[in-house]
Amino acid sequence: MPYTAAHKQQTRARIVECARMLFNRYGYDNVSIDRVMEEAELTRGGFYNHFKSKEELFAAAVSSFLMGRGAQWRAEAGVDTSGPPRKAARQMLAGYLSRKHLGDLEGQCPMIALPSDVARASAEVQAAYQQLLVAMVSLFEGSLPGRRAAARQKALVLAALSVGGMVLARTLPSSKLAEDVREAAYKHGVKALG
Amino acid sequence: MPYTAAHKQQTRARIVECARMLFNRYGYDNVSIDRVMEEAELTRGGFYNHFKSKEELFAAAVSSFLMGRGAQWRAEAGVDTSGPPRKAARQMLAGYLSRKHLGDLEGQCPMIALPSDVARASAEVQAAYQQLLVAMVSLFEGSLPGRRAAARQKALVLAALSVGGMVLARTLPSSKLAEDVREAAYKHGVKALG
DNA sequence: TGTACATCAGTGAACGCGCGTTCACTGATGTAC
């Protein structure tokens, strides 16, 4: 067998990572396969050795965030999931709703960058999006005291507030309003986490 | 002057309304000018008699919701802005986070349908989006008692929660989770409104 | 009241361009001997 299996895997991962960054910044429809492959220092023809369609790449790109760039994101934001859950949740909230995260077009969470793109995409892409939400909800839920049902409900609210606040802030023209929304969501979240 | 000014205005309004519905359902990039004009029972060539670019149409489509389809939306949802503000805010919240609104792809609020499209569009489009948010925040803010600053902050949180809850529910595959997010956001909103 | 005219909303062919995908190929590589 020429080329190792690891070599192909690495190439694939490089394509996915480039796609994730470009989709995040420009949106799914505005990024061509050519552009992704060029960014990965490859030529377009090889794309279909790795993916059966552009849509499959989309799912892989969204999905990759959790363990890939998202892990780095958590490290940079100081989110320590091995410590006390309460502390981790507070760190997550602070990092997620930070001004830094708002401005990080390529590194930001795909839940913020791509909601309407995903809403119109295949079930596979939506499933990848759901993974991200489930991870966030679980982190919040695990940090909340009291009965399970109540904690889960509160965690869902915190997730909707976090993603919603950031989506709004990203969508508005850079303005005091955008900053106010982000700030208000953060402050309310901190209070709700306790 | 052949054709009345009103005639041209009406044609323009028809194009904008068709565009709003199509953008809402399929997204800005997935709807061609040809498609919009066809839906409005016109041919593509006439488009540039009314708009200088597709992007200008986008801004008009988002902007049109507030006084156009949005007014109808409020009427159907039983939102009575001429009555007590408290009551109007409760009606708005119930309508906005309703299952019916979630399923209404063409008639839904553009803040839910098009956030990432708008985030990548021109400042004019983003300004139109901001109009919608300002209207919602004002409605909530006016219904909340207490000091202005606190009421405004609470109103921003309610808007982030409402839009965020619906954006997440729309983006997830139709699942229990989507329904849970919508429900949790609604229940928390009701409590926060008081 | 009836008619000729000027206006401009609307038409439809055409433009250059970039898209997702296919395909015959090339050449770097791990393996068998």
Place this chain on the structure above:
DNA sequence: TGTACATCAGTGAACGCGCGTTCACTGATGTAC
């Protein structure tokens, strides 16, 4: 250890197609007489 070979990751030209926009035109209409 050195070499011939089979594999398949990667190449780049080509495909049909739909896009946003332009433009020379047509013909329905309100107005002047």
